[in-house]
Amino acid sequence: MARYNIGIDTGGTYTDAVVVNLQDRSILASAKAITTHGDLSIGVAAALGQVLVAGDKPLDRSDISLVSISTTLATNALVEGLGASVGSILIGFDDRMVERSRIKEEIPEDRMIRVSGGHDHEGKEFEPLDEALLTAEVDRLLGQVDAFSIASLYSVRNATHEHRAKELINEVTDLPVSLSCDLSSDLDVPRRALTATLNAKIISRIVALIQAIKKSLADEGIDARLMVVKGDGSLATAELVEDRPIETIMSGPAASVIGAQFLSGESDFIISDIGGTTTDIATAANGWPETSDSGSVVGDYRTMVNAIEMHTSALGGDTEVLTNHTGNFILGKRRVIPLALLGQRWPTVPERLANALDSGRGLRAASRFILLPEGGNDYQAKAGLDAADKKLLEGVGAGARGWSEIVTHKGDEERIHRLTALGLVQIGGFTPSDAAHFLGRQSQWCSRTAKLACQVFGRVSGQLSRRDSNNTAALEDFANNVIEAVTRRSAYLLLRELAQEDLAEDNPLIAAVTSGEGVIANLGIGLKSSLPVIGVGAPAALYYPEVGRRLNTKAIIPDNADVANAVGAAVGMVRMKVSIEVTGYEAGRFLVHANKDPLVLESAPEAIKTAEKMATAKARERVKAMGGRDLITKTEIEQVELPNNDTKQGIVCAVIRVTCTGYLQ
Numbered sequence: 001m002a003r004y005n006i007g008i009d010t011g012g013t014y015t016d017a018v019v020v021n022l023q024d025r026s027i028l029a030s031a032k033a034i035t036t037h038g039d040l041s042i043g044v045a046a047a048l049g050q051v052l053v054a055g056d057k058p059l060d061r062s063d064i065s066l067v068s069i070s071t072t073l074a075t076n077a078l079v080e081g082l083g084a085s086v087g088s089i090l091i092g093f094d095d096r097m098v099e100r101s102r103i104k105e106e107i108p109e110d111r112m113i114r115v116s117g118g119h120d121h122e123g124k125e126f127e128p129l130d131e132a133l134l135t136a137e138v139d140r141l142l143g144q145v146d147a148f149s150i151a152s153l154y155s156v157r158n159a160t161h162e163h164r165a166k167e168l169i170n171e172v173t174d175l176p177v178s179l180s181c182d183l184s185s186d187l188d189v190p191r192r193a194l195t196a197t198l199n200a201k202i203i204s205r206i207v208a209l210i211q212a213i214k215k216s217l218a219d220e221g222i223d224a225r226l227m228v229v230k231g232d233g234s235l236a237t238a239e240l241v242e243d244r245p246i247e248t249i250m251s252g253p254a255a256s257v258i259g260a261q262f263l264s265g266e267s268d269f270i271i272s273d274i275g276g277t278t279t280d281i282a283t284a285a286n287g288w289p290e291t292s293d294s295g296s297v298v299g300d301y302r303t304m305v306n307a308i309e310m311h312t313s314a315l316g317g318d319t320e321v322l323t324n325h326t327g328n329f330i331l332g333k334r335r336v337i338p339l340a341l342l343g344q345r346w347p348t349v350p351e352r353l354a355n356a357l358d359s360g361r362g363l364r365a366a367s368r369f370i371l372l373p374e375g376g377n378d379y380q381a382k383a384g385l386d387a388a389d390k391k392l393l394e395g396v397g398a399g400a401r402g403w404s405e406i407v408t409h410k411g412d413e414e415r416i417h418r419l420t421a422l423g424l425v426q427i428g429g430f431t432p433s434d435a436a437h438f439l440g441r442q443s444q445w446c447s448r449t450a451k452l453a454c455q456v457f458g459r460v461s462g463q464l465s466r467r468d469s470n471n472t473a474a475l476e477d478f479a480n481n482v483i484e485a486v487t488r489r490s491a492y493l494l495l496r497e498l499a500q501e502d503l504a505e506d507n508p509l510i511a512a513v514t515s516g517e518g519v520i521a522n523l524g525i526g527l528k529s530s531l532p533v534i535g536v537g538a539p540a541a542l543y544y545p546e547v548g549r550r551l552n553t554k555a556i557i558p559d560n561a562d563v564a565n566a567v568g569a570a571v572g573m574v575r576m577k578v579s580i581e582v583t584g585y586e587a588g589r590f591l592v593h594a595n596k597d598p599l600v601l602e603s604a605p606e607a608i609k610t611a612e613k614m615a616t617a618k619a620r621e622r623v624k625a626m627g628g629r630d631l632i633t634k635t636e637i638e639q640v641e642l643p644n645n646d647t648k649q650g651i652v653c654a655v656i657r658v659t660c661t662g663y664l665q
Contacts, residue, residue, distance in 0.1 A: 004028070004059060005066045006224075007570030008047065009252060009563070010035055010209055012076045012335050013276030013318055014538060015043040016566040017051035019059065025262070025571070029054035030563045032538075034341075037423060038373030041212035048216045061221050066664060069238075070229040070255030070569040071209060074202045074248045076277045079314055080334055082421050083201030084146035087111045089134065090193060091161050092118025092126060092153030101151075101190035103197050111145060113137040117161045118153030122583065122591060123598040126153060129161045131168060138169055147200040151180035151193030156581070157593045176203040183244060185579040199246035205423070206245035210238045225627055227664075229255045229568065231307025233289050234575030235664070237626050250307035252565050253280035257289040257308065259568030260534045263558035270529065272494055272544065273564070274537040276318035276433075277335040279490060281497045282310040283531065313493055317433045317539035321457065321482060329461040331485055336429040340437045342369055343449025346400045349428075353452035357459075360466065367456045368403040369428035370416060372396055389415065393424060400428055430457040432486045433539070435479035441542055454479050483542070488514045491547045498529050498551075516550045529553035536564035574628040575661045578619040580611040582654040590651075604651045608637065611656040619660035628662020635659075 003023055009016045015035045019028040031050035036042040052059050077083050086107050090098065093114055098104070103112060115137070117129035138148070148169055152161040159181040166177045178200040180192035214226065227235040231250035241248060256273040260266075267287045273280040282289050289308035314333035322332045343349040349369065356366030372393070385393075392415060395406055407413050419425045430453050436442040437450035458464030458478045468474035489505075491514040496503050503510050512518055512525040519525065532554045535544030541557050548555020560567060581593045582604070590607035591598040594614055601607040612635055620631055636659075640652040 003063050003065070005068065005570040006048070006051070006064060006222075007255075007566040007568070008044065008067065008069050008213060009255065009565035009569060010040065010044065010069070010071045010073060011252060011275050011277070011565070012072060012316070015040075015047045016563040017047040018560070018563050018566040018570055019051055019055065020567065020570040022065070027560055027567065028056075028059075030560060030566070032563070036374040037426065039212070040209050041215050042374060044209075044212045045216045045219065048213075048220060052220060061223075064222055064224045066227060066570075067213070067217060067222065067224050068227040068229060068235055068569040068572060069209070069213060070251050070565045071206070071248060072252035072275060072278065072280075072565075073205050073209060074245055075250060075252065075280075075312060076335070077202050077205055077423075078198060078249065079278055079312060080421075082423055083198075084204050085111070085144065085422070086197055086200045087113060087138070087141040087145040087148045088193065088197045088200075089113045089115070089137075089148060089150045089165055091115055091129065091151065091155075091165065093151075093189075093193070097153075097190050097193075101193045101197075103194055106194070106197055106201070111141060113141070119155070119158040119161070121154060121157060122585060123154065123158035123593060125158075125161075129164055131164070134165060135168055135172070138172060142173055145175070147176040147178065147203055149178040149180070149193070149196040149200040151189060151196050153189055154187070155179075155181040155189070155192075156185050156187060157583075157591075158597060160597070176200060176207075178203065178246075183246060185581065195246060199244065202245050203242075206248055207242050210242055214238070225664075227572075227574070227626070229572055232291050232575065233258055233308060233568075233572065234661070235572045235626065236574065236576075240626075247307075250280075250310055250312075253282060253310050253312070254289055254308045255565045255568030255572070256280065256536050257282055257284050257568065258572055259564035259566070260284070260536050260558065260561075261287040262567055262571050263536075263560055263564060264534055264556050266532060266534065266556065268531060269534050269556075270494065270498060270531045271534045271536065272490065272540070272547075274490065274535070274539050274543065275316050276538070277314070277316045279313050279315040279493055280310050281313075281493055282308055283497070311493065311497055315486065315489055315493070317436070317486075317542075318431045319486075320427075321430045321432065323461045329457070329463065329482070329485075331432075331489060334427075336427045336431060337369075337371070338431040338433040338437075338445065339367070339369075339428060339453040340434050340445035340447070340450040342371075342400050342428045343446035343452075349400055350446065350449040350452050352402055353449065353456050357452065357455055357469070360459075362404060363456050364460050365404040365407075366402065367430050367453065367460060369400040370396055370403060370406050371400045371426050371428065372398075373423065373426055389419060392416070393419070396425060430454075432482050435482035436539070436542055438479050439476065439483070441483075442539075451475070487543050487546050487550075488516075490543050491516075491550045494529070494533065494547060494551060495527065498531070513550060516546070526552060532556055534558065536561040538562045573661060573663050574623050574626045575659065576619045576622040576626075577657060577659045578615040578622075579655055579657045580615045582607045582611050582651075582656065584652055604654075608639075608654055608656060611654075612637070612658065615656050615658040616660075619658045623660045623662040626662070627664055628660075630663050632661045633658060634661075 018030045033046035115130040180196040226238040228241040233254035320332040320336040434453040455469040636657045639654040
């Protein structure tokens, strides 16, 4: 009998793997490998290969029953503004709807295709779909985009125009197509359009991850079910997620909540998951993450994805440290590759830093590097690249190139940032991880490079003079100030989540708490969390003991906290929610909207009963298809009734939500 589950978590910096014994719920082995963004299979294969032999004895492949993935790649991409080039098809949209969708903030206006069509609130065709214009516009965008998204007016009441548009696209190209009706059953069409566009932007990243893991499993001779953690913490089949990758936003954070509960034994807590790119904060009740009914917020956008209620901020161990207009250092919003990590692999990195330090010239440029993602040399077929783009990529070549070697012409810097957003280049720079390595509080990478990085960036920021950069005490003070900036920011983010208020970070009372000083003039200031804080993620042990002290609460850093996401992936369950809407119709009849032409029924009770039966069957069928057993079904019915009505016929509309949960065996 198969006894083991393998959990794999692919984050911005590391790919983690764990083996969990299903019989006694113990962690048998864990492993880490660097995430290789150019070819994810390299990092996945390394982590999987290590974990299979990391225990007391190598695992028998036939004992592995399940492999489950969690990932922050989708969340990170949206937070950092990365992703594929998308053509967005908007059917029946007026100017106001386009503005409300905010799609213009994500893609150029010339990649939005607006055509007539759509349906009304009853599911009747509002206007015929303009197939000729749609086909012509799709042809125009071929070679410029990597994916398409489609949103149509009232497609949740009748989705025929979205499906027809997809058929027309499929006739001329095999590029991925994302339909808004597949992602949400809510009426807010501008937000559905945005969600579909974001989904299309990240399809290629998630598909590449799933294919990388499938390849690694095949290479290792593992024949087990492959599942993916969704944003609500439940598991779904890899095939389902390949079509709906946006459902993995908050996948890593959701897995971390489940993993934190498994590792700590706590039921009610607040968790902060700090990785290389982001800090994700959520609360858990009875051991399960709280979910958002209004859609998950990622970066600046509220999506229509049912995910855990979590606040994601661009703060991690690999956050780029920058200088502001006054010359002081600040924490940026983008992940870069730490210089200590680059120096571990390429000796030219510390040499370049040392040379700049000796000469005292070009220090700012010397602290930044450009490189291609490992395994990511196949950019020739990428849509939307011009000759200058390809020339720059060819110039980067293999290894880590100095910033000033590549940025030689006007417009090169903007070009690099655009290519970074497309995932074609990576930037290396100074990070809190470099400061931690110099201080000896982390030790995975090159400590010599970390010291040189602190010396160079201390000079760049004006925090260190030339003489101070060779003074150990002054250098340690500078590095500790970088760590303090992350600690203070982490305390503020937790405080804001605990208070459920948008507190001003520079408020003197708040700053007194987050700085750990606890005093303003003659006034002592103290706040206390009513929940224990669980810190997980690779850098958690570096920051969260002190964060807990400042918030006067117990900070728990459980064993295996650095692989909590992978643990959560391995011990999850499958869950599916299906929503069907019932609306009033002419002559006292009612419509049941089930993503096809609506069903017409004669009474409200009959319509609601039919919708509940359809939703239950669909939810149970999907959970069973994913391997769920011992199914538990929960039904919620939300009705809007006519005023002063005593009959069951008097409803305006109703939404029937059925949630089915199953355990994996």
